[in-house]
Amino acid sequence: MKGGVAGGSYSGKRRWKGLVIGVLGLVFLSMLVPLLFLLGLHNGFHPPGYVPEQRNSPSIGGYGTKIIINASNLLGGGGSKHVDDFVKNFTPTLSKDILKNISHKAENETKNISAVHNNEQASVVHNNEQASVVHNNEQASVVHSNEQSKVTAGVSAPPHDGPHSLPIENNSKAGDSAQIIDYAKGGVDQSGKSCELKFGSYCRWREQHREDMKDAMVKRLKDQLFVARAYFPSIAKLPSRDKLSRELRQNIQEVERVLSESTTDVDLPLQIEKKLQRLQASIAKAKTFRVDCNNVDKKLRQIYDMTEDEANFHMKQSVFLYQLAVQTMPKSHHCLSMRLTVEYFRSPLDNTDSSLADKYVNRAFQHYVIFSTNVLASSVVINSTVMHAKDSGKLVFHVLTDQENYFAMKLWFFRNTYKEATVEVLNIEQLNLDNRKLYLSLPLEFRVSYSIDAQSRTEYLSTFSHSHYLLPEIFQNLEKVVVLDDDVVVQQDLSALWSLNMEGKVNAAVQLCSVKLSLLKSVLGKNSFDKNSCAWMSGLNVIDLVKWRKLDLSETYKKFVTEGTTQEGGNEAAALHASLLTFRGLIYPLDGSWALSGLGHDYNIDVYPIKKAAVLHYNGKMKPWLELGIPKYKSYWKIFLNREDQFLSDCNVNS
Incomplete structure (x- = not known):
């Protein structure tokens, strides 16, 4: 028991x-x-494997930045409309009677409400019987006007490959001096001014190359998803609306599942239209009930912040890619250079006629000098000059290039003839000048931003590089040469330059008097100079080598380069500093009709001055042989391109 x-x-x-x-x-x-x-509720009922949309603060370090939301077309032609349509999705549907009752109140406030673009904020109260629109400064669903400047404000450029040249900044007041940016190296202004000043011609190029919005259905789905998420918490709190709550939640989950598997319209399932219609129908039902404005406010702020980040990221990315495109040799041009180099070694050239060697040093001929690494560019310069010359037999061209492009240049000018003109190709790295190791440097370009009478202006300077100051040593037997940049096109006979009386000056150049040396005092330092003197441009320059040697300007240049390198800005800025000071009082001003600059960055040049100019200078990043070149100016360059050469067809050169 x-x-x-x-x-x-x-x-x-x-x-x-x-x-x-x-x-x-x-x-x-x-x-x-x-x-x-x-x-x-907090996570929006995300199914397994779905990566939710989140605010992202992308870095600007280069490639590899991961962005969850694809807003790459917000800067495109339909971007603003897309945002406006999205904001409209949050507006609840009102009956005709209610709209009629509030129409009189709305008339006086439409000017202030336009595009939700001011500091007035709205809260919309809905119920089954009546609705009223209340505007005040206390509650907010969208704060747009004071914060939108964050999107439109200029951003600094992302970093780029190659040697960097820091901008030369001045410490004086605006209007007294200018900020010089190394335009050739992609430097940008840090002043935060307008887009045109901030990114130069990129802004103009972007306006002409806007694209229609892509993947519009994906964007519509994301917009509707945000609206549904904004209304769902309020509907879920209503016990009598369990059916609508379940319906809205199910539709949200379906759209989230689709977006987790599809990022483009092509990847979307066939029945996506029906899913979108069901979601929109659920949203329409939800709009008929009273909502918590805090939820709508949070969602609107979230999409605004994410859009702002995306816009800034894509702005920086597009500027970086634009700079990369204009600084990189096109694939077809690289192919041409490689094919010419290989062909050169397959069939070595015969020794040139000894009579040509005599022409190279004969002072009776007209000698032109071109510094270039671009076969097509230098070919167009020579061809355009010869086509307009009265006596092409008197022309001798000296093309100075580097070791990498020497053999391609050599073969090209052997295969192609330019009437009776003579072309000599020199490898600057093989020149024996006092046993010094030489390297080729091309003409330098800078952007100058300054303010006059409270108006911001931007000009572009092109100037000599270090290699130009070797001219008296390279051509010891010559007395005068004309230096042409490889981004120019000649439209008239230049023989008059050889009879030019330079009045004891050394360098005959077109001056840019919109940029006075007084604006560049931060670059020139404490050296004495005439503040009213104008900056001068490279592109077309007549050089008196006899006077140059007599004044020993090469040594003067070296002294100023040493002085300039102690300042911020790097070697390129030192070259600008030294060039402007070396030729103080030694510039002979050419008439402006001799050379017209700006075709590589200025969209507003009229046809008349273009046709009148003897030389067209494509200074700027938009070179005519690039796809990014300004279309309406390309034809003046293309007509002098020899398209009959077989290598151009083989490499698909379509410049």
Whole structure:
């Protein structure tokens, strides 16, 4: 009996313990289920494997930045309309009677409400019987006007490959001096001014190359998803609307699942239109009930912040890619250079006629010098000059290039003839000048930003590089040369330059008097100079080598380069500093009709001055042989391109 009683007591204790465990389990589950429900609301009921949209602060370090939301077309032609349509999706649907009642109140406020573009903020209160629109300065659903400057404000350029040249900044007041940016190296202004000043011609190029919005359906789905998420918390709190809550949640989950698997319209399933219609129908039902404005406010702020980040990122990325495109040799041009080099070694050229060697040093001929690494560019310069020359037999061209492009240049000018003109190709790295190791440097370009009468202006300077100051040593037997940049096109006979009386000056150049040297005092330092003197341009320059040697300007240049390198800005800025000071009082001003500059960055040049100019200078980043070149100026360059050469067809050169 004792054993039986003991066994029954033990069994009762087990049942009691099991009951306690069961009760504790139920209590735990009752706490867990609401917690999971709340987490589901917060996360928007994301299915497994879905990466939710989130605010991202992208870095500008280069490639590899991961962006969850694809807003690359916000800067495109339909970007602003897309945002406006999205904002309209949040507006609840009002009945005709209600709209009629509030129309008189709305008339006086339409000017202030336009595009939600001011500091007035709105809260919209809805119920089943009536609705009223209340505008005040206390509640906010969208704060747009004071913050939108963050999107439109200029951003600094992302870094680029190659040697960097820091901008030369001045510490004086605006209007007294200018900020010089190394335009050739892609430097940008840090002043935060307008887009045109900030990125130069890139802004103009972007306006002409806007594209229609892509993947419009994906963007519509994302917009509707944001609207649904904004209304769902309010609907879920209404006990009598469980059916609508479940319907809205299910539609949200379906769209989230689709977006987790598809990023473009092509990847979307066939039934996506029906899914979108069901979601829109659920949203329309939700709009008929009173909503919590805080939820709408949070969602609008979230999409605004994410859009702002995306816009800034894509602005920086597009500027970086633009600079990369204009600084990189096109694939077809690289192919041409490689094919010419390979062909040169397959069939070595015959020794040139000894009579040509005599022409190279004969002072009776007209000698032109071109520094270039671009086969097509230098070919167009020579061809355009010869086509307009009265006597092409008097022309001798000296093309100075580097070791990498020497053989391609050599073969090209051997295969192509330019009437009776003579072309000599020199490898500057093989020249023996006092046993010094020489390297080729091309003409330098800078952007100058300054303010006059409270108006910001931008000009572009092109000037000599270090290689130009070797001219007296390279051509020791010559007395005068004309230096042409490889981004020019000649439209008239230049023989008059050889009879030009330079009045004892060394360098005849077109001056840019919109940029006075007084604006460049931060670059020129404490050296003495005439503040009213104009900056001069490379592109077309007549050089008196006799006077140059007499004044020993090469040594003067070296001294100023040493002085300039101690300042901020690097070697390129030192070259600008030294060039402007070396030729103080030694510039002979050519008439402006001799050379017209700006065709590589200025969209507003009229046709008349273009046709009148003897030389067209494509200074700027938009060179005519690049796809990014300004289209309406390309034809003046293309007509002098020899398209009959087989290598151009083989490499698909379509410049």
